[in-house]
Amino acid sequence: MKFLFGFYGIQILIVLICLLLGYFVYDKRFNRNHGNQIPQGFQRTNEVNIDPVTGEKTRVYFNPDNGERFYKKEK
Structure with missing residues (x-):
């Protein structure tokens, strides 16, 4: 059971990090x-x-x- 929580927790964390990077790095249309x-x-x-x-x-x-x-x- 710990393995499942760890496995899915890491995947969710990776997706959240990718979304945050996309928001802060690539979305500069307005400030540009x-x-x-x-x-x-x-x-x-x-x-x-x-x-x-x-x-x-x-x-x-x-x-x-x-x-x-x-x-x-x-x-």
């Missing part, structure tokens, strides 16, 4: 397009996201040439 300087070719949109906890506003900029989005924090 953050910054203070707006790159060339980006146009301001009417989209504004407001963080409900801190009240910070984030403005969305759009590049019509390649469809990329850029997020800038506003005060």
